Amino acid sequence: MKNLFRILFLIISLFGFQYSSNAAEKIEYLKTDWSFKGLFGKFDRAALQRGYQVYTEVCSSCHSMKYLSYRNLAEKGGPEFSEAQVKAIAASFEVKDGPNEDGDMFTRPGKLSDKFVMPYENVKAAQAANGGAYPPDMSVLVKARKGGVDYIYSLLQGYEEPPAGITLDDGVYYNKYMYGNKIKMANQLSDGLVEYSDGTNATVEQMSKDVTTFLMWSAEPHLEARHQMGFKAIVYLIILTTLVYFSMKRIWSGIKTEV
Amino acid sequence: MSDHEYTPKSKVGKWFNDRLPLLTLANHLTDYPTPKNLNYWWTFGGILTFCLITQIVTGLVLAMHYIAHADMAFDSVEHIMRDVNYGWLIRYIHANGASMFFLAVYIHIFRSLFYGSYKSPREIIWIIGIIIYLLMMAAAFMGYVLPWGQMSFWGATVITNLFSAIPLVGEGIVTWLWGGYSVDNPTLTRFFTLHYLIPFLILGLVVLHIWALHVPGNNNPVGIDIKKPSKDTVPFHPYIVIKDGFALLMFMIVFAFFVFYTPNILGHADNYIEANPLVTPAHIVPEWYLLPFYAILRSVPDKLLGVVAMLSAILILAALPWLDTSKIRSAVFRPLYKQFYWILVADVLILGYVGAMPAEGLYLLIARVATAYYFLHFLVILPVLGLKEKSLPLPLSITEPILGGSPNLSTAKNRESLKN
Numbered sequence: 001m002k003n004l005f006r007i008l009f010l011i012i013s014l015f016g017f018q019y020s021s022n023a024a025e026k027i028e029y030l031k032t033d034w035s036f037k038g039l040f041g042k043f044d045r046a047a048l049q050r051g052y053q054v055y056t057e058v059c060s061s062c063h064s065m066k067y068l069s070y071r072n073l074a075e076k077g078g079p080e081f082s083e084a085q086v087k088a089i090a091a092s093f094e095v096k097d098g099p100n101e102d103g104d105m106f107t108r109p110g111k112l113s114d115k116f117v118m119p120y121e122n123v124k125a126a127q128a129a130n131g132g133a134y135p136p137d138m139s140v141l142v143k144a145r146k147g148g149v150d151y152i153y154s155l156l157q158g159y160e161e162p163p164a165g166i167t168l169d170d171g172v173y174y175n176k177y178m179y180g181n182k183i184k185m186a187n188q189l190s191d192g193l194v195e196y197s198d199g200t201n202a203t204v205e206q207m208s209k210d211v212t213t214f215l216m217w218s219a220e221p222h223l224e225a226r227h228q229m230g231f232k233a234i235v236y237l238i239i240l241t242t243l244v245y246f247s248m249k250r251i252w253s254g255i256k257t258e259v
Numbered sequence: 260m261s262d263h264e265y266t267p268k269s270k271v272g273k274w275f276n277d278r279l280p281l282l283t284l285a286n287h288l289t290d291y292p293t294p295k296n297l298n299y300w301w302t303f304g305g306i307l308t309f310c311l312i313t314q315i316v317t318g319l320v321l322a323m324h325y326i327a328h329a330d331m332a333f334d335s336v337e338h339i340m341r342d343v344n345y346g347w348l349i350r351y352i353h354a355n356g357a358s359m360f361f362l363a364v365y366i367h368i369f370r371s372l373f374y375g376s377y378k379s380p381r382e383i384i385w386i387i388g389i390i391i392y393l394l395m396m397a398a399a400f401m402g403y404v405l406p407w408g409q410m411s412f413w414g415a416t417v418i419t420n421l422f423s424a425i426p427l428v429g430e431g432i433v434t435w436l437w438g439g440y441s442v443d444n445p446t447l448t449r450f451f452t453l454h455y456l457i458p459f460l461i462l463g464l465v466v467l468h469i470w471a472l473h474v475p476g477n478n479n480p481v482g483i484d485i486k487k488p489s490k491d492t493v494p495f496h497p498y499i500v501i502k503d504g505f506a507l508l509m510f511m512i513v514f515a516f517f518v519f520y521t522p523n524i525l526g527h528a529d530n531y532i533e534a535n536p537l538v539t540p541a542h543i544v545p546e547w548y549l550l551p552f553y554a555i556l557r558s559v560p561d562k563l564l565g566v567v568a569m570l571s572a573i574l575i576l577a578a579l580p581w582l583d584t585s586k587i588r589s590a591v592f593r594p595l596y597k598q599f600y601w602i603l604v605a606d607v608l609i610l611g612y613v614g615a616m617p618a619e620g621l622y623l624l625i626a627r628v629a630t631a632y633y634f635l636h637f638l639v640i641l642p643v644l645g646l647k648e649k650s651l652p653l654p655l656s657i658t659e660p661i662l663g664g665s666p667n668l669s670t671a672k673n674r675e676s677l678k679n
Contacts, residue, residue, distance in 0.1 A: 230518070230519025255498070
């Protein structure tokens with residue numbers, strides 16, 4: 001038994017060690033409490049819906065979300081808009097389809113099964129419209145950046161005047177959380193930029209938090225199911241382990257040795 | 260293998276067993292006499308079998324949905340994560356399963372180093388183990404390439420480029436490996452094929468590993484030869500089965516925690532960016548379990564010699580049964596070796612740490628010292644220690660120290676002679 005604790009301790013310290021080596025060049029990000037962290041973490045439904053609003057009204061003019069479909073917006077564990085709402089959302093987008101029987105491409109209103117409409121035809125078009133920088137697809141962005149949600153949340157609020165001595169080229173902005181501090185995206189958020197339908201005050205901080213929550217969901221759409229299943233699985237394993245432990249003690253009771 | 264002959268009781272059983280002795284095998288596995296003093300470090304063999312099976316089963320399901328094509332691989336992984344029923348679960352088990360597999364294999368290897376399990380008569384078990392370990396590294400590396408993220412692509416580029424260090428034919432070999440002039444679709448498809456093949460090779464070798472183990476039987480923490488079966492042994496079933504099962508469940512709790520609560524902590528964020536041959540990531544880092552060898556590779560200034568050093572660091576293990584000149588197996592009775600053993604553990608951990616850091620300044624210096632020490636341990640310390648060290652007296656049997664007798668050969672012998 002003593003050895004077992006030693007093994008467990010070793011495992012935990014090994015991974016702690018790995019984790020700290022990953023975090024060696026850490027910058028202090030802005031902190032906020034995320035509802036989706038922790039053993040029972042869940043998304044804040046209202047924040048997801050507001051986040052979607054910020055994404056459509058602000059981000060989506062440059063950033064695609066190619067792995068998301070409109071149907072996802074109504075699915076369990078997501079923003080959970082009603083099906084009627086999502087149908088209306090989808091229908092508000094023009095989707096290119098075809099070819100039809102005459103061999104022509106045509107546009108039609110979006111359906112639940114359509115992927116999110118892309119702001120640009122292709123990467124080259126996106127670069128041409130943005131001074132050579134490609135606005136990254138945001139579907140898995142949170143998982144693709146060191147620092148994850150805290151990084152995105154901070155970056156959105158990290159715009160400032162460059163310190164003395166740093167000159168910026170045209171179309172380059174200073175952001176204290178960006179890697180190398182130079183970013184090609186201008187500051188997008190300003191207080192009151194969107195008008196939330198639920199009446200929440202649209203401060204920069206609020207919008208950053210909402211849209212980052214939305215991005216976390218888009219990167220991990222099954223996060224809630226994962227947390228729920230995880231808790232059940234671990235409780236089950238702990239109970240089973242306890243039972244097996246006592247069975248083991250019983251079986252080994254006739255043998256003179258340390259178990 | 261077994262000391263006693265086994266005959267099935269039923270007529271049908273006997274008829275079948277005479278033609279294919281599966282029942283004899285089953286009987287051998289159940290009765291297999293195992294030292295009763297095995298501690299929890301010995302449970303990792305069973306845990307590793309579980310890891311291998313888990314990887315094969317989850318891998319099969321993933322392969323049903325994954326598309327091995329440079330343009331579609333990344334998308335198909337996202338498809339698995341989003342639209343395949345429980346695809347996220349299967350993929351996270353597979354991805355974290357690789358880390359858990361290596362965690363278990365490192366504990367298994369270091370257990371062997373501590374208790375001298377590689378020594379005569381178990382050299383073949385050990386060498387098969389080293390081959391399994393090499394294949395595991397190949398499988399893990401190629402598996403990491405499959406999602407076709409930035410780290411996949413650039414990791415593959417760095418590692419395959421190592422072959423270009425071979426004089427004369429190096430460049431040709433690299434082109435041949437790639438199936439072109441850079442890492443691209445042909446590289447991805449062949450890596451997928453090999454990634455699918457290797458686990459089955461490992462499975463075959465595991466059978467040989469266990470077969471070879473069942474000839475001399477398990478080593479044990481005391482490290483002495485024991486009579487089998489005797490009062491020093493217990494039958495494998497139910498004693499070892501339940502103990503292995505208990506340890507496996509503990510291991511699964513840790514495993515589940517990673518899968519359900521921090522599934523991406525052991526991976527690199529860059530691998531969620533689709534591979535782009537035109538953009539190189541700031542730091543190209545392999546997975547944690549390869550870091551010590553990556554540190555050794557980078558600590559040598561010459562490319563060819565770096566590759567040689569890295570390969571030697573693994574292959575030197577195969578020569579261990581002959582490099583270690585001590586006849587005493589268990590470190591429990593080797594006070595000096597015990598200390599050097601822990602220094603080696605620290606050395607490997609340090610190598611792992613500097614492997615994750617940029618190869619410059621103090622990190623590079625530490626990597627060089629740690630690399631030198633690694634080789635010093637195996638090439639100088641072990642051979643000399645075996646000849647010079649004064650080991651503690653060994654007990655006569657496992658029962659001896661447990662029943663309160665002192666682990667002292669002379670007292671034990673005295674008692675034996677008194678009995679006679």
